[in-house]
Amino acid sequence: MDRTPRLVQGNQAIAAAAIYAGARFFAGYPITPSSEIAEECSKKLPKVGGMYMQMEDEIASVGAMVGAALTGSKAFTATSGPGFSLMQENIGMATIGEVPCVIINVQRSGPSTGLATKPSQSDLMQIKWGRHGDQAIIALAPASVAECFALTVKAFNLAEKFRTPVILAADEIVAHMRENFIEPLPGELEVIDRKKPSGPPAQYRPFEPSEDMVSPLAAYGSEYVFHITSSMCGPEGYSNNDPANATWKIKQLHEKIAMHRDEIVETKTFDADEAQLDILLIAFGGTTRVARAAALKLRQEGVKAGVLQLVTVWPFADLEVLKYGSKAKTVVIPEMNYSGQIADEVKRVLGPAADIRRVNKYNGEVITPQDILQVVKQSN
Amino acid sequence: MKNRQEVILAGSGGQGLIMAGILLAETGMNEGKNVVQTQSYGIASRGGFSSSEVIISDDEIIFQHVEDPDVIVVLSQEAMQIYDGFDTTIIYDSDLVTPGKGNNRFGAPFTKAAFELGNPASINIIFLGCLLQLKPVVDPAKFAAVVDKKFKSNRNNEKALQKGVELGNMLKEAMAKC
CATH class of the missing domain: 3.40.50.970 (Thiamin diphosphate (ThDP)-binding fold, Pyr/PP domains)
Incomplete structure (x- = not known):
């Protein structure tokens, strides 16, 4: 073969x-x-x-x-x-x-x-x-x-x-x-x-x-x-x-x-196993890659950043989002849509007090690591 | 050679940019590297901005798009406008493009060369042959083998590749004078 x-x-x-x-x-x-x-x-x-x-x-x-x-x-x-x-x-x-x-x-x-x-x-x-x-x-x-x-x-x-x-x-x-x-x-x-x-x-x-x-x-x-x-x-x-x-x-x-x-429900994690995280990026599909790239850049700057990939989108990974989301100070969700369709689900799971930030692009261009870093830095 | 190469091929629909990206990526893969090839195009099969990107790396390629190009091939004025600000080597088609004022801009008559060979569709083999003389992002011999296999030893491609190498050598001299 x-x-x-x-x-x-x-x-x-x-x-x-x-x-x-x-x-x-x-x-x-x-x-x-x-x-x-x-x-x-x-x-x-x-x-x-x-x-x-x-x-x-x-x-x-x-x-x-x-x-x-x-x-x-x-x-x-x-x-x-x-x-x-x-x-x-x-x-x-x-x-x-x-x-x-x-x-x-x-x-x-x-x-x-x-x-x-x-x-x-x-x-x-x-x-x-x-x-x-x-x-x-x-x-x-x-x-x-x-x-x-x-x-x-x-x-x-x-x-x-x-x-x-x-x-x-x-x-x-x-x-x-x-x-x-x-x-x-x-x-x-x-x-x-x-x-x-x-x-x-x-x-x-x-x-x-x-x-x-x-x-x-x-x-x-x-x-x-x-x-x-x-x-x-x-x-x-x-x-x-x-x-x-x-x-x-x-x-x-x-x-x-x-x-x-x-x-x-299948999820994958990248650098998300520490007890506390500064940033958790939750991503799915093609944008998982940009989330991982942004997390690596943040790590290089000393920020404890990890990624939770939602391999299964539906049914929603409530348990995994809760587990990883609740140990992060800030959760960032890049997605190629206007309102943050998955971000709304994350908010439902983590509650209104959670610091959830959205990175949305809906003009046919892909989200870049820079787009994510900008949103992360604005917020701090 | 550094362990990561990033190439952008940009022009308009119908210039064989995606196939060119595939050929480069296949060669990189045959060298045992990880490769990612992506493309962006509009709804028209001819005309309109179109581009193809290739990343060749020893490591896992995480973000799929080029962030720090080693070389850009530009085959339309629109593409030139998009990439003119990039501080990297740009190889452009001198039949179609007026370059900007940046350094490291090298023009060769790819369109004319393809017409002279009697096959306008061979333009991608010509500019890749040229590119690899200036920036061997993959081994030119291995690239020739990929072209040979892909197009079942079509003699026209051999000629196109030869023409590209000639133009590349010409640009190399220009580069040396820079």
Whole structure:
């Protein structure tokens, strides 16, 4: 096996990782800055017995993905900007139908067409709340080409394990960046497949309540005949308007994520282990890199600075933010959006008394170490 | 040679700047270094400001963008205006750019050279060949090998690289006189 590094783009790593994780179906509509994912899939999926489907739009893309996932295939799509807006309704269908699937959202600058080729991190709340109705979602944000690969595999694993759509919240920075990268060998990373039913087909119920809140999922086209609907449904999969059933179902959709939060929530720290910190930078996705660079510059000046990287963006890493945030005098959150979508979450966790500072850039330019140092120094 | 090299290639869409960045980064990677290549471009496939950055380092590359460029290649007047204030070596296309007043500005007719070779798209190989004569941020021989492999031994690229080396040697003389 070739173990020499290759120069790989984030989007290429995402496509390769999806195939590594067992994905064999991609339906999508290319859009900058996610287009290379579709391009790679169109070349590579047919070679591994998979299927690439160029759709008429992003609404249909998610529809096709959901259908394919229900036939037993690991399925995904990729988009950016307005494409992600179009996908929301059918992602909601995947949520209530508990359909495992992965949506790659390479965030770009908006609103609407916005700065189509420029990076942004302004879809965090759309990722969480873009669909109507109560729901919980899982979202992961890579900071490098290596993480584009690793987190795409993790996204499929979480989708399969918890029967839920998972969103890879990439951004233009990591998606278009190229780095030297050695692809993991088969078996090097864990690959999880969904639980399948083993009982008699006639007795199969697709939403059977179970201890871990995740029921086995049969495949369309198999001897298990079942129904998935976007309407509120009971354990057998058919429409059910009973308030008691709705209470159970909505609670279950939330609790299957909440009860497994330790498996889902991943964070990394850099120089954040001292008992007291002067500055804690909390960052995610592409801006993790600038946060780390700024922390190193601060360390050189004798400032005790560390970084908490939110690898999992949703569900929010409340425990980790509290643990590291409460030992820092000042918490600084760089993010490529106007208001500080993640900073608001940090404030919710640390409370109104915490010294929280925001570094926001929303003009298509990346945040520089200097931008962060300026905010840190203004405050002291 | 110091253990970190930072290069900016700037011009307009269609000049092969991103491919040029990829070629430099691949060469750096083949030398066993860590590399990061990034780009910035607009919505047009031709025209508009476009740039490609490469960092080559023995250490982990944390921030992905160039902060202290060792050399900048400038292929449009707009790019010249952006980078004119930088106190570093700037190599510019003398067919397209009027340089600012800074020191260390070296011009060569890349566009004309590419047209004379009958392949305007070879401009990136020409300016990289030239750049590596002035600033060997990667080994020129290893770079030639990457070009050869990438374009499956296309003879036109060999000629373009040769032309770039010639222009580089010419600029080296100019540099020596500085």
